[in-house]
Amino acid sequence: MTKKTTIDFEALLEKVNADFPTYQVLDKDGNVVNPDLMPELSDDELVELMTQMVWSRVLHQRSTALNRQGRLGFYAPTAGQEASQLASHFAFEKEDVLLPGYRDVPQLVQHGLPLAEAFLWSRGHVAGNLYPEDLKALPPQIIIGAQYVQAAGVALGLKKRNKKNVVFTYTGDGGSSQGDFYEAINIAGAYKANAVFYIQNNGFAISTPRDKQSSAMTLAQKAVAAGIPGIQVDGMDPLAVYAVSKLARDWSVAGNGPVLIETLTYRYGPHTLSGDDPTRYRSKEMDSEWEAKDPLIRFRNFLTAKGLWSEEKEEAVIEQAKEDIKNAIAEADRVPKQKVSEFLKNMFEVQPQLIKEQIEIYEAKESK
């Protein structure tokens, strides 16, 4: 009898979980630990990136306050994720197409959405979805993972038109479990389409922790099954996030297909301001551990040591951001309240009979 072949499943698993290193440029104190990955950014660009991150922190603080005053609608906190969001966005061009999720309003505004429109979107006002002609973006997706499938389609369109641009899209650790996620990276990979896919791994999908999300050691390794490169990066390190994003964009624009980037990050606040209480599923220790890795602290230290940043400079950025936010909310307040009839008219290009009847009913009510 021939000897039966046995399979070493442990060894197979080790291969599956092959090392996906976490790319880093700055440690948590702002020291350069990997000069080889240091991106080529001018002093002005470095300052601009910090300015955007500080602006985003202020936007978070003001959005939280406005929400509590009943002056804003839906809000998904962003504090903690500034490097993951703004340093990634910083690597793309205006003609690249952004497909955001509900937490990605800061990137959308930096991509060209007027802040007043972002506030109107938060209030569920239809005017918040009427984008400027030249803004290459879709409104934030609420259906977890759906933006990935849409991104695969846009990416294929860019490829077929021989565009030297990419689509970039964001989901979360939770989103990376959705069917849409796998379908999108698979088809984009098969057609070598122009896309950079982000998983912002903030450790939780509402209250579900990362270790209940998947047995995969990293979420970046999910790229392997799609035959595309996957990279894990320290999502609290703006220079590392920017560096891998820029390289990924270059690679994809050159016709090599998509890249998947997992950013390791954390949201300081609740999931949304609609009733989530993170103290029920996260410890104070965990919060402080991540707060010590804060992207603003480390970038501030780095820039200050280079003589590019100061307390006064930061104060000026904060004041300007507050002023811009105040003006944008006032602008949003001046837009007339949405009527039900308008909302109904916006649903279909050719209205079905039922909708026509409802519009008549509401117009009659609204004219009283």
Ligand SMILES: Cc1ncc(C[n+]2csc(CCOP(=O)(O)OP(=O)(O)O)c2C)c(N)n1
């Ligand atoms: C298809 C779908 N299922 C469920 C939900 C409800 N839901 C909203 S946010 C969320 C968690 C998403 O977590 P993650 O992808 O990690 O993103 P994060 O909120 O942490 O940025 C869920 C389940 C939804 N919006 N869409």
Ligand SMILES: [Mg+2]
């Ligand atoms: Mg998450």
